[in-house]
Amino acid sequence: MIERVESGIKNLDIHMEGGFPKGMSVVLYGLPGTGKTTFCLQFVKKGLDLREPCVYITFDMFPRDLKTKMLMVGIDYTNYVDSNQLILIDGVSKRRIGITPEEERFYIEDPRDLNSISKTLMHALDTAGKNGRLVVDSWTSISLNFSPSQSLSLVRFTEALILEARNRGYTTLIVSDFATDETLLKILRHICSGFIELRFETEGESPQRSLIIHNMQFTNHRLGKIPFNMNSSGIEITK
Ligand SMILES: Nc1ncnc2c1ncn2[C@@H]1O[C@H](COP(=O)(O)OP(=O)(O)OP(=O)(O)O)[C@@H](O)[C@H]1O
Ligand SMILES: [Mg+2]
Numbered sequence: 001m002i003e004r005v006e007s008g009i010k011n012l013d014i015h016m017e018g019g020f021p022k023g024m025s026v027v028l029y030g031l032p033g034t035g036k037t038t039f040c041l042q043f044v045k046k047g048l049d050l051r052e053p054c055v056y057i058t059f060d061m062f063p064r065d066l067k068t069k070m071l072m073v074g075i076d077y078t079n080y081v082d083s084n085q086l087i088l089i090d091g092v093s094k095r096r097i098g099i100t101p102e103e104e105r106f107y108i109e110d111p112r113d114l115n116s117i118s119k120t121l122m123h124a125l126d127t128a129g130k131n132g133r134l135v136v137d138s139w140t141s142i143s144l145n146f147s148p149s150q151s152l153s154l155v156r157f158t159e160a161l162i163l164e165a166r167n168r169g170y171t172t173l174i175v176s177d178f179a180t181d182e183t184l185l186k187i188l189r190h191i192c193s194g195f196i197e198l199r200f201e202t203e204g205e206s207p208q209r210s211l212i213i214h215n216m217q218f219t220n221h222r223l224g225k226i227p228f229n230m231n232s233s234g235i236e237i238t239k
Helices: 036-049 063-072 077-082 093-097 114-128 139-143 148-167 182-191
Strands: 025-030 054-058 086-090 133-137 171-176 194-201 208-216 225-231 234-236
Touching: 025 036, 025 148, 025 182, 036 054, 036 063, 036 133, 036 171, 036 234, 054 063, 054 114, 063 077, 063 086, 077 086, 086 114, 114 148, 139 148, 139 171, 148 171, 148 182, 171 182
Parallel strands: 025 171, 025 194, 054 086, 054 133, 133 171
Antiparallel strands: 194 208, 208 225, 225 234
């Protein structure tokens, strides 16, 4: 029997046999504003509620803004961060504003140095403990630092990350957006075990948010669009 990891999204798990297969990596793909980060935070909230360790590496959003978003989805992060049950890795500050972040103990010195990203990430996973949840938000931001001729290193890095996370009992969400090179996206989809697309359609009478589970290994999942609403506490699927 495959152990399942609850997604944290209300009414989603019933569409995928109870949750994500434990230890697997799932790509979350969608345009800006479709809800990828919100989804990831709800995934983390569920983990924290279940006393699982959670590691979130942010390359798009400053940790301060991510923390504001955390509070919005109901994550009172202070105690979790203090006890290392939740580790935030700052992949933004050093790159964007060139300063060494004072606030986060874990940060990425140089996002073009895949070895150092790996090292920091593994250190964070080992500090947080086994059998948890990992979020990479976003993988696209890492990939944009590499030219097509360097993509092999990126793919090897990603494969290693997926395996190392799995060996520690971590289930991983990998965020990818429209800026991902098409070929790279296909490769990412191939090396991960699941692929979920988030959509926001504004044409027609009423705007509609939905998600599609395109692929989920070991899982008899629902096919086609699953509509959802987004409110202050996040994504909610109506039954
Ligand atoms: N309180 C709220 N109620 C309803 N919708 C909200 C609320 N707060 C944010 N949103 C919607 O959620 C969107 C942001 O979602 P989120 O940051 O999760 O998207 P994302 O896919 O991660 O985007 P990006 O690719 O830019 O990182 C906003 O653009 C807005 O449309
Ligand atoms: Mg986001």
